[in-house]
Amino acid sequence: MRIIKSFKLSAVTLALGSMTSTLWAMGEHTDTHMSSHQMRDMSDMQYLAKDVFTDSAQINHAEHAEHAEHAEHAEHAEYAVELLIASTEKHVHTADHRKEHGGQIYQSTEIDSRWLSNSDGEGLLKSELESRIGTDENKLFLKLHADKAESAKADYAAQAMYSRMISDFWDVQVGVRYRYDQKHSNDKSRYDAALGLHGLAPYFFETDAYLFVGQDNQVSFSLETERDILLTQKLITQPYLNMNVVFSDDSRYAQKTGLNDVWLGVETRYEISKKIMPFVDIAYHYEKGDKQTAWQTKTDSEADWWYGAGVRMKF
Structure with missing residues (x-):
């Protein structure tokens, strides 16, 4: 599951990178022909691409933190179950209640x-x-x-x-x-x-x-x-x-x-x-x-x- 999600994020990153490069190239080529209003639109698109990169990095980091937290909880739960089983086995093998249930002479x-x-x-x-x-x-x-x-x-x-x-x-x-x-x-x-x-x-x-x-x-x-x-x-x-x-x-x-x-x-x-x-x-x-x-x-x-x-x- 994590491999699929990482692959999707990488694809989004490459696509956004290609889009940004194209936009920068277009900016240099048409800089002299664009109006100030068009320049502001292009700048907004660049900031949008930058925000997308930032959000992608934050999502990736959050997912890694979530998986680490789940792994830690699973490890603690597994350890608790092992302790419970060990305690139960010890109780079964050592406890003798025959005298309380009619086993006494x-x-x-x-x-x-x-x-x-x-x-x-x-x-x-x-x-x-x-x-x-x-x-x-x-x-x-x-x-x-x-x-x-x-x-x-x-x-x-x-x-x-x-x-x-x-x-x-x-x-x-x-x-x-x-x-x-x-x-x-x-x-x-x-x-x-x-x-x-x-x-x-x-x-x-x-x-x-x-x-x-x-x-x-x-x-x-x-x-x-x-x-x-x-x-x-x-x-x-x-x-x-x-x-x-x-x-x-x-x-x-x-x-x-x-x-x-x-x-x-x-x-x-x-x-x-x-x-x-x-x-x-x-x-x-x-x-x-x-x-x-x-x-x-x-x-x-x-x-x-x-x-x-x-x-x-x-x-």
């Missing part, structure tokens, strides 16, 4: 112990422990359950589950369950593979749903769900549902298939702090019973209301 343990009694005066002690450790995306769950009826031996269950977040409110879990029942004379220990979901169902129901598959064709499903309803900031009532469904069981101490065990109740707790929470509990319990096998006699289904109190601790 945290641990939580909850212990729940309650004593219940039914209308016949029979007592039952139920204890649960749940501990979790990990990040928002990957966690390890440890669960322990112990049930001991009055004047009877206790049975225990423990689960170790790997939990992986699959959405904002749900984790898929896989692991193993160990069961120990002292009431059985044989096969006291049993192992089951476990697959389930842990998370927050619609309307804020905290839910744990598991499918268990074990030896002797034992296949069962368990569901635990609960929801907090705040009466005050410290007084909270919690409806809950715990149930077990047996799909098949060919073991020596087989349970009846179908809806085998249900706890449906309401717990009301007072939070002294977020670590200590005493509560009272009222629940309806249904149990279907056991099958008739060579190792046990058939039992009938039972249903009763249970009342009690307990304490929950978190740390």
Whole structure:
């Protein structure tokens, strides 16, 4: 572009120079024959040519200055972009915000112990422990359950589950369950593979749903769900549902298939702090019973209301 403009200016300059030379020659040749008025016109044309030369030089100088200014601005802009890119790359490589976005490792343990009694005066002690450790995306769950009826031996269950977040409110879990029942004379220990979901169902129901598959064709499903309803900031009532469904069981101490065990109740707790929470509990319990096998006699289904109190601790 600058070459074209320079070429045009050079052509204009040559043309004006030729015109001036011609005018000067004509002036010398006709000086004696021209009137004073004609001489003044010729002088004006000469001054005009001189002004054109001056304007051309000024335009050329201004264009050079403008190009120099644009080049300087472009150089500064390019340098600023390089600085910005270098600063961004440094920030990307050195900054680590994982702790601010769920990458930190945290641990939580909850212990729940309650004593219940039914209308016949029979007592039952139920204890649960749940501990979790990990990040928002990957966690390890440890669960322990112990049930001991009055004047009877206790049975225990423990689960170790790997939990992986699959959405904002749900984790898929896989692991193993160990069961120990002292009431059985044989096969006291049993192992089951476990697959389930842990998370927050619609309307804020905290839910744990598991499918268990074990030896002797034992296949069962368990569901635990609960929801907090705040009466005050410290007084909270919690409806809950715990149930077990047996799909098949060919073991020596087989349970009846179908809806085998249900706890449906309401717990009301007072939070002294977020670590200590005493509560009272009222629940309806249904149990279907056991099958008739060579190792046990058939039992009938039972249903009763249970009342009690307990304490929950978190740390």
